[in-house]
Amino acid sequence: MDLRYTDEELAFREEVREFFRTELPEDIRRKMINGQVPVKEEINRWQKILNRKGWAVPGWAPEWGGTGWDAVKLHIFKEAMHLAPAPEPLTYNVNMIGPVLIAFGTEEQKKCFLPGIANLDIWFCQGFSEPGAGSDLASLKTRAVRDGNDYVVNGQKLWTGTAHEADYMFCLVRTDPDVKKQKGITYLLIKMDTPGISVRPVVTLDGVPHTNEVFFDNVRVPVKNRVGEENKGWDYAKYLLGNERIGIARVGLSKSRLNRARERAANVTVDGKPLAENSRFRERLAAIEVELKALEITNMRVIDEVKRSAGNAQDPKASILKIKGSELQQAATEVLVEVSGRDVARSETGFLMGDEPPIGPDWAVTAAHNYFYHRADSIYGGSNEIQHNIIAKAILGL
Amino acid sequence: MDFDLSEEQRMLKESVDRLVAERYSFEQRKAYGKEAEGWNRGLWKQYADMGLLSVPFEEKYGGFGGGAVETMIVMEAFGRGLVLEPYFATVVLAGGAIRMGGSEEQKKAILPKIADGSLLMAYAYAERQSRYDLADVLATAKKDGAGWVIDGEKTVVIHGDCADKLVVVARVSGGQRDKDGLGLFIVDAKAAGVSRRSYPTQDGVRGADITLKGVKVAAGDVIGEAGKAWPLIECVSHSAIAALASEAVGAMSAMQDITVEYLKTRQQFGVAIGSFQALQHRAVDMLVALEQGRSMAMYGTMMAEDPNAEERAKAMAATKVQIGKSAKYVGQQAIQLHGGIGVTMEYKVGHYFMRTTVMETQFGDTDHHLAALARAGGLVSAAG
Numbered sequence: 089m090d091l092r093y094t095d096e097e098l099a100f101r102e103e104v105r106e107f108f109r110t111e112l113p114e115d116i117r118r119k120m121i122n123g124q125v126p127v128k129e130e131i132n133r134w135q136k137i138l139n140r141k142g143w144a145v146p147g148w149a150p151e152w153g154g155t156g157w158d159a160v161k162l163h164i165f166k167e168a169m170h171l172a173p174a175p176e177p178l179t180y181n182v183n184m185i186g187p188v189l190i191a192f193g194t195e196e197q198k199k200c201f202l203p204g205i206a207n208l209d210i211w212f213c214q215g216f217s218e219p220g221a222g223s224d225l226a227s228l229k230t231r232a233v234r235d236g237n238d239y240v241v242n243g244q245k246l247w248t249g250t251a252h253e254a255d256y257m258f259c260l261v262r263t264d265p266d267v268k269k270q271k272g273i274t275y276l277l278i279k280m281d282t283p284g285i286s287v288r289p290v291v292t293l294d295g296v297p298h299t300n301e302v303f304f305d306n307v308r309v310p311v312k313n314r315v316g317e318e319n320k321g322w323d324y325a326k327y328l329l330g331n332e333r334i335g336i337a338r339v340g341l342s343k344s345r346l347n348r349a350r351e352r353a354a355n356v357t358v359d360g361k362p363l364a365e366n367s368r369f370r371e372r373l374a375a376i377e378v379e380l381k382a383l384e385i386t387n388m389r390v391i392d393e394v395k396r397s398a399g400n401a402q403d404p405k406a407s408i409l410k411i412k413g414s415e416l417q418q419a420a421t422e423v424l425v426e427v428s429g430r431d432v433a434r435s436e437t438g439f440l441m442g443d444e445p446p447i448g449p450d451w452a453v454t455a456a457h458n459y460f461y462h463r464a465d466s467i468y469g470g471s472n473e474i475q476h477n478i479i480a481k482a483i484l485g486l
Numbered sequence: 487m488d489f490d491l492s493e494e495q496r497m498l499k500e501s502v503d504r505l506v507a508e509r510y511s512f513e514q515r516k517a518y519g520k521e522a523e524g525w526n527r528g529l530w531k532q533y534a535d536m537g538l539l540s541v542p543f544e545e546k547y548g549g550f551g552g553g554a555v556e557t558m559i560v561m562e563a564f565g566r567g568l569v570l571e572p573y574f575a576t577v578v579l580a581g582g583a584i585r586m587g588g589s590e591e592q593k594k595a596i597l598p599k600i601a602d603g604s605l606l607m608a609y610a611y612a613e614r615q616s617r618y619d620l621a622d623v624l625a626t627a628k629k630d631g632a633g634w635v636i637d638g639e640k641t642v643v644i645h646g647d648c649a650d651k652l653v654v655v656a657r658v659s660g661g662q663r664d665k666d667g668l669g670l671f672i673v674d675a676k677a678a679g680v681s682r683r684s685y686p687t688q689d690g691v692r693g694a695d696i697t698l699k700g701v702k703v704a705a706g707d708v709i710g711e712a713g714k715a716w717p718l719i720e721c722v723s724h725s726a727i728a729a730l731a732s733e734a735v736g737a738m739s740a741m742q743d744i745t746v747e748y749l750k751t752r753q754q755f756g757v758a759i760g761s762f763q764a765l766q767h768r769a770v771d772m773l774v775a776l777e778q779g780r781s782m783a784m785y786g787t788m789m790a791e792d793p794n795a796e797e798r799a800k801a802m803a804a805t806k807v808q809i810g811k812s813a814k815y816v817g818q819q820a821i822q823l824h825g826g827i828g829v830t831m832e833y834k835v836g837h838y839f840m841r842t843t844v845m846e847t848q849f850g851d852t853d854h855h856l857a858a859l860a861r862a863g864g865l866v867s868a869a870g
Binding site: 089090091092093094097160343346347350367370371373374375377378379380381382383384385386388389392405408411412473476477479480483484485486 | 487488489490491495555746749750760761763766767769770771773774777778779780781782784785787788804807808856857859860861864865866
C-alpha cells in the first residue's frame with residue numbers, strides 16, 4: 089500500500105500544472121479567482137485550447153478524442169484544473185451526452201455530434217427534470233408520440249441549465265404511459281431552434297439566469313435523433329449516474345476556495361490583527377481541511393477501484409463522494425462569505441457576469457452570490473437525501 | 487498510488503482476522519477480562535507464535551520486518567475484536583521507542599524478548615498536570631555517577647500494572663514544558679523506588695499510576711541521548727496515533743456492522759426498524775464517518791514515519807482529529823440506534839463505544855490536535 093503518487097504520476101502532474109499555468113488565458117483565470125461566472129465565449133475559448141492539446145475530453149474512448157489516461161491521471165488532471173483555477177468543461181457535453189453517445193449512439197450520430205460536442209461547436213443542455221419530476225425523475229410526463237418519421241413532443245422541462253445558449257437538448261420523454269414508469273421513457277436529441285420550443289430563464293439566488301424552463305408545443309423531432317431504442321431511455325440516463333465518480337467530489341475546487349479564503353483573511357483585520365492569525369478562524373479552516381483531506385483519500389480509494397474494475401460499473405460509493413464533496417464545497421463558500429464581511433451585502437450581478445467593474449473589492453463581492461448559488465450543490469444530480477437512500481439500499485442493504 | 491496489500495500483508499491480515507474471529511467473540515472476551523491481569527496469557531503466547539508481537543521489528547532482532555501498514559492490519563483486527571492483551575503498550579509504544587531510538591545493545595536485548603512474548607512493557611509518559619502536552623514533564627532524571635536517578639509521578643500508564651519494564655519520560659534539564667531537556671529511560675518495574683497503583687479502565691483493560699522515588703537507572707538504559715529525546719517522543723506519539731486510528735477503524739466498522747444487522751432484525755410496529763428512513767439515513771451518516779475515518783487512518787499510516795517531521799506532525803494531528811470526530815459520531819449513533827440494549831454492559835456495542843471514548847484521550851484529543859494543526863498553518867498548501 090502506498091498512497092503517494094508514483095514518479096510517473098508526479099511528472100504527469102507537473103506537465104498538467106505547467107500547461108494550466110501557461111495556457112489558461114489570464115483574463116479567464118482572473119475571473120475564476122474572483123469567483124465570477126465564466127460566459128459562453130470564455131468557456132468555448134478555453135475548451136478549444138484544451139482541444140488543440142488533445143485534452144478536451146480526456147475521459148472519452150480514445151477513438152473519439154479521449155487520452156486513454158487511467159483513473160489516477162484523470163483525477164490529477166481534474167484537480168489541476170480546479171486548482172488553476174480553470175472553468176470546468178461544459179458538463180452536459182463532456183460528461184453527459186458525449187459518453188452516452190459513445191456507448192449507445194449510432195455510428196452516424198457519433199460522427200455527426202461527437203467532434204462538435206468535444207470542441208463545443210455544439211452546446212447541449214439537459215432536459216431531465218420537470219415541475220413534477222425532481223427526485224422522482226422517472227415520473228416525468230413530457231410526452232412524445234410517434235408520427236411517421238418524427239416524434240411529436242409536448243410538455244415542459246425545468247432546471248435546464250444553458251437551455252438559452254444551447255443548440256441541442258438531450259431529453260427524456262415518455263413514449264409509453266401504460267407500463268412501469270421507468271420502462272416507457274425514450275432518450276431524444278432535440279434541436280433547440282425547432283418550432284414550438286420556448287425557453288423562459290429562471291434566475292437563481294446569485295442573480296444569474298443559470299437555469300431555465302423549457303416548453304414544448306407540438307415539437308417535431310426526427311426519429312433518427314433518438315438515442316438507442318425506444319422505451320430504453322432510462323437505462324441510458326442511469327448509465328451516467330456512476331460514471332462521474334472521478335470528479336464528483338471536487339476536492340481541488342474546495343482546496344482552491346480554501347486557499348483563497350486564507351489569502352483574503354490575511355488582508356482582513358480583526359481586533360487590530362489579521363483574521364488569518366485569529367485562532368478561532370484558523371481552527372475552523374483546519375477542521376474543513378481535515379475533512380477535505382479525508383475526502384481526497386476516499387476519492388483516491390474509489391478511483392483505485394475504478395482503475396481495477398476498468399469498466400463502467402456503478403459504484404454506490406460515488407454517493408459518499410457526492411454527499412461529502414457537496415458539503416465541503418458549501419462549507420468553503422460559507423467561509424469565503426465570513427471572510428468577506430459586509431462587502432458581501434452589495435449585489436453586483438454585473439461584475440459577477442464579468443461586464444461591469446466592481447464597486448466593492450473584487451474578491452469579496454462575489455462571495456455571497458456563490459454561497460447562495462452553491463446551495464444547489466447538495467440538490468442537483470440527486471439530492472443528498474436521495475444519495476442517502478441509494479447508500480442505505482445498495483451498500484447497507486436496508 | 488497503490489492501495490493493494492502485498493502478498494505477505496494479505497496473509498498477515500487473513501491470519502489475524504481469523505484469530506480474532508475464532509478467539510475473540512464477545513463471550514470469550516468477557517472470560518479473558520475476568521482473568522488475573524484482565525487478559526489472556528495463552529493468547530499472548532499465540533500472538534508470539536504467529537509473529538504478531540514482532541511485526542514492526544527488523545528481522546535481525548527476531549522481527550517480522552513490517553512497517554506501519556503491518557501495524558495497521560493488526561490494530562484494525564484488534565479493534566474489531568476489542569482485544570485486551572497489552573499489544574499497544576508493549577509492541578507499539580515501548581517497543582516503538584526502542585525500535586526507533588534504541589542502541590544496538592538495547593534492541594538486541596529487548597526486542598527478541600518482546601517478540602517471543604516473555605517481556606511486557608508500558609510507556610510511562612503522561613503526568614497529572616500535563617494533559618495532552620507531551621513536553622510537559624515534571625519527573626526528573628538526575629545524573630548519578632555513570633547512571634541516573636529518576637523521581638516523579640506518571641499517570642494512566644496503560645498496562646503499567648503488568649509491565650516488566652517501563653519506558654519513562656523524565657526531564658534532564660530545562661523548564662516544565664520545554665521540548666529540550668527530555669530523556670527516555672528503561673526502568674525495571676520491580677526496581678527499588680517504583681510503586682504502582684493499578685485500576686481497571688473504562689475500556690476493559692488495566693492501567694496504573696506510577697510513582698518513582700530515587701529509582702536508579704544504569705547508563706545503558708537511556709534510550710538515545712538524555713536531554714535530546716524530543717524527536718523520539720514525537721515519533722512514538724505519531725506511531726501511536728496511526729495505530730490507534732487503525733484500531734478505531736476496526737472498532738467503528740464493528741459498530742457499523744452490528745448496528746446495521748440490528749436494524750435488519752429488530753422489529754417494531756410490525757416491521758424491521760431498518761425500513762424507517764430516519765434510521766436508514768443515520769446509518770448512512772455513520773458509514774460516511776467510518777469511511778472518512780478509514781481514509782485518514784490510511785493517510786496516517788502512510789505518514790507515521792515520514793522523515794519530514796513538520797509534515798508528519800500535521801498529518802498525524804489531522805488523522806487524530808478525523809478519527810476523533812468519526813469515532814464519536816459512529817459510537818454515539820450506534821448506541822442510539824440500538825435503543826436501551828445499547829446502554830447495557832450485557833451487549834457488545836457499548837464496549838466498543840467505551841474503547842473509542844478512552845482512545846480519544848490517548849495521545850491528544852480532537853480539540854488538542856485541531857488547535858495544533860491550526861497553529862501549524864493547516865493542511866492545504868497553495869500548491870495543493
